[in-house]
Amino acid sequence: MSSNSQIPNLKTLLGRGRGAGLRGRARGGPGASTESSEAVRDNAVRGTDQDAAGSRVSCVELGYLNDPYAKLFATQSSTRRLPLLNRGSYVRTTAIDLLVDRFLTTPTHGLKQIISLGAGTDTRYWRLHDKYPDTPLLYHELDFPANAASKLLSIQRHSELEDALGAPHFGLAGPQQSYHSFTYNLHALDLRILAATDTASLPDLPNLNPTANTLILSEMCLCYLQPEVVEKIIYTLTTHYLRSSTPTSLVLYEPIRPRDAFGRTMISNLATRNIHLPTLTKYPELADQRARLKEYDFGDGDGVVDTGFVWREWVSAEEKERVGQLEMLDEMEELELLLRHYCVCWGWRDGDENRNQERDGDGDLFRRAWEGVKGTNGG
Amino acid sequence: MSIGGSDLDRAITQLRACRPIPENQVRELCYKARELLIEEGNVVGVDAPVTICGDIHGQFHDLMELFRVGGDVPDTNYLFMGDFVDRGFYSLESFLLLLCLKVRYPDRITLIRGNHESRQITTVYGFYDECLRKYGSANVWRYCCEVFDYLALGALVTGAATTLDPTDGPIAENVNCELPDSDMDIEIETLNANGEIMFRYARNGDSQSSAASQANSNPASSSPIGPTPSRSGAAGTGATSSANGSTRNDTGAILCVHGGLSPLIDSIDKIRLLDRKQEVPHEGAMCDLLWSDPDEIDGWGLSPRGAGFLFGADIVKCFNYKNDLSLIARAHQLVMEGFKEMFDSTIVTVWSAPNYCYRCGNVAAILELGEDGSNAGYQRRSNGDRGGGGGGWILGSNAGPNGTNDENRRLSSVLGDSMQKPRDGPGRRYRVFEAAPQDSRGMPAKKPVADYFL
Numbered sequence: 001m002s003s004n005s006q007i008p009n010l011k012t013l014l015g016r017g018r019g020a021g022l023r024g025r026a027r028g029g030p031g032a033s034t035e036s037s038e039a040v041r042d043n044a045v046r047g048t049d050q051d052a053a054g055s056r057v058s059c060v061e062l063g064y065l066n067d068p069y070a071k072l073f074a075t076q077s078s079t080r081r082l083p084l085l086n087r088g089s090y091v092r093t094t095a096i097d098l099l100v101d102r103f104l105t106t107p108t109h110g111l112k113q114i115i116s117l118g119a120g121t122d123t124r125y126w127r128l129h130d131k132y133p134d135t136p137l138l139y140h141e142l143d144f145p146a147n148a149a150s151k152l153l154s155i156q157r158h159s160e161l162e163d164a165l166g167a168p169h170f171g172l173a174g175p176q177q178s179y180h181s182f183t184y185n186l187h188a189l190d191l192r193i194l195a196a197t198d199t200a201s202l203p204d205l206p207n208l209n210p211t212a213n214t215l216i217l218s219e220m221c222l223c224y225l226q227p228e229v230v231e232k233i234i235y236t237l238t239t240h241y242l243r244s245s246t247p248t249s250l251v252l253y254e255p256i257r258p259r260d261a262f263g264r265t266m267i268s269n270l271a272t273r274n275i276h277l278p279t280l281t282k283y284p285e286l287a288d289q290r291a292r293l294k295e296y297d298f299g300d301g302d303g304v305v306d307t308g309f310v311w312r313e314w315v316s317a318e319e320k321e322r323v324g325q326l327e328m329l330d331e332m333e334e335l336e337l338l339l340r341h342y343c344v345c346w347g348w349r350d351g352d353e354n355r356n357q358e359r360d361g362d363g364d365l366f367r368r369a370w371e372g373v374k375g376t377n378g379g
Numbered sequence: 380m381s382i383g384g385s386d387l388d389r390a391i392t393q394l395r396a397c398r399p400i401p402e403n404q405v406r407e408l409c410y411k412a413r414e415l416l417i418e419e420g421n422v423v424g425v426d427a428p429v430t431i432c433g434d435i436h437g438q439f440h441d442l443m444e445l446f447r448v449g450g451d452v453p454d455t456n457y458l459f460m461g462d463f464v465d466r467g468f469y470s471l472e473s474f475l476l477l478l479c480l481k482v483r484y485p486d487r488i489t490l491i492r493g494n495h496e497s498r499q500i501t502t503v504y505g506f507y508d509e510c511l512r513k514y515g516s517a518n519v520w521r522y523c524c525e526v527f528d529y530l531a532l533g534a535l536v537t538g539a540a541t542t543l544d545p546t547d548g549p550i551a552e553n554v555n556c557e558l559p560d561s562d563m564d565i566e567i568e569t570l571n572a573n574g575e576i577m578f579r580y581a582r583n584g585d586s587q588s589s590a591a592s593q594a595n596s597n598p599a600s601s602s603p604i605g606p607t608p609s610r611s612g613a614a615g616t617g618a619t620s621s622a623n624g625s626t627r628n629d630t631g632a633i634l635c636v637h638g639g640l641s642p643l644i645d646s647i648d649k650i651r652l653l654d655r656k657q658e659v660p661h662e663g664a665m666c667d668l669l670w671s672d673p674d675e676i677d678g679w680g681l682s683p684r685g686a687g688f689l690f691g692a693d694i695v696k697c698f699n700y701k702n703d704l705s706l707i708a709r710a711h712q713l714v715m716e717g718f719k720e721m722f723d724s725t726i727v728t729v730w731s732a733p734n735y736c737y738r739c740g741n742v743a744a745i746l747e748l749g750e751d752g753s754n755a756g757y758q759r760r761s762n763g764d765r766g767g768g769g770g771g772w773i774l775g776s777n778a779g780p781n782g783t784n785d786e787n788r789r790l791s792s793v794l795g796d797s798m799q800k801p802r803d804g805p806g807r808r809y810r811v812f813e814a815a816p817q818d819s820r821g822m823p824a825k826k827p828v829a830d831y832f833l
Contacts, residue, residue: 048833051833052832052833055832082503082504083503085832088832089832092832220832220833255831255832260740261715261739261740261741262738262739262740263740264740265734265737265738265739265740266738266740266831269737269738269830269831270831275833324683324685325685327503328499328500328503328684328685328686329683329684329685330494330495330500330504330684332683332684332712333712333713333714334713334735334736334738334739337713337739338831338832342832
């Protein structure tokens, strides 16, 4: 049972009727309305979430990752993924965990907040809740209403998920799309509405703290949107929902290097699944990703690595040995290719007020958190 | 029922259409194949001419493309270096077709074992599931695995010519440089799928041409005196390195093996002594031959694959010298250009699965070795100044002002000064081809998910 079948998206049905199916989707072709082909794409993007969930379960079952919550969200029966993909999922999770862990373990005076974009079935909140029970953390997930509803359904079904949400438990009785507490918030919305320039039309995001030290996380999410839309979303988050004086950072996990043979094949393969990656074209290389963070005004520090680098340099020798023994991995060359085509990119702003006043000492939070993290340029 | 004669031809026809044959025919075929393979030694002797192929991995439609490009069986003599199954959607059809051809034309096709021809690996990488899906039981998988146990571990090609008869074909687009004169000794030629010449390299000369070739526009710098004669050959060939060809005109044998060498094996005779009729072990000589990789290291190293070893140039050169080999041909590693020569052309990786896993975007290659017939009693010519054409090294003056050639100096440090010069490599014609067109390959409508991280 997938989230899509629970809540049918009528727009999607429209699209199918007009030949906007797998093959027939011709961009701007006669008769194909933009709305319908967009709906097909949205549907495809939402479908990627179960891909990720299945990969996570496979990783957990084989011992790559310790995540008791993964299987509670997966709606498909688990299929064992190839060793190559398990290793890749492991590297991806490890990379983001490292940045998030450092953020959470760095001492601050103020509250910490994470905004996870397109979170889908991600289990990070529960894992962090277990790992750092004493760290005050305000967690927000933003996703399509269909994905959010499906996630809440899973939470309702499993008390170990619900118990971690923090009081007050209100309104988990009937079917719904959003959830709010003082630790965990799931906001059901199409991210693109945050791109609105008219602030009056922006939705209310309950419990989002405009001054808490904030890490914004996009793990394979913003890459599905048009670059100018992404820019506006980030602008809205960092200036409207957060005060521009708030220390804020952005962590991205995205595909890169679309121009080589592997990259070209990736683009055409995903296109047959109606998945398009506009930011991949706009920010093809590591340096482009890094420059992009500066454009978003995260100018106080940044770093970028491809996930091959993460495996080589971020994973300890002991951990490499442990992971290496989990499965015999025959696909070394392929794995290297695959890992080269994803990157983790991070950047931050110290926040104006703090930088000037150094009053509560959180201005350099992200510098302290991430200064030791090895980037491709050593920075 | 038996699968001989016309039954076999019918099975071949059916498999060529990518349709599986009935289970009882598979059983019969596998029984016949085992009878045949049990007679082969661990190292099969193969006479040139032969076309050497690398990994296929169930990419049936690309295997058909390979036959189109390389010629059909039995017209072309083939040697497949293993990894017929797993990963692709049509392992069953690919392997059974090759097996049928082996039974039908035993002297025109040689199959050796890859690391995927194993019970353990095929349960992880797809062949087991495919058999289960296509037959409803694991019987066919079991029959095939019994055949795997009988496949040879290597092949030894003898009688290969040191030079190629230049292909009398059109020159591929994008190649705008002059090819070496056709009366020169052609060591390497690369052709595309249409038989058009992409690259040609003359032995001992710098006279080569390719799309990637540097512009030989400055005659003044064309003498061999330059401090580092940079030779930018076609991707994959040893001509991209500073290797300077080889100088002798009798080629040794060519060892073909799926993975590479083993620290437990210092001679081909030691391979012959192994008891191969078993599942591929997790360690030991037999495992190494199927799992190891060459790497830019000295000596031996641990393999990141968790089986086999990494081995360096010194290991290859010693082994080749000791065993009178001119070249090791192996598969096992994806190379984006389809083939890759390493260590001064003493070892080559051949990869024959284009756009591997329908994802990698690579091209594939096969390696043709010619027969040393027309060149019998051949004497090296030493008259060959290319005369006028820019960029020509003087033929036969390999140890010219540039000093004795580096390769030999390096090798002698490995083998001691008393060593002889290495054998000339065989003439090598690489045919490079791309994946069969998408619509011809009949991709399953519903592709398995998780091709990428989404």
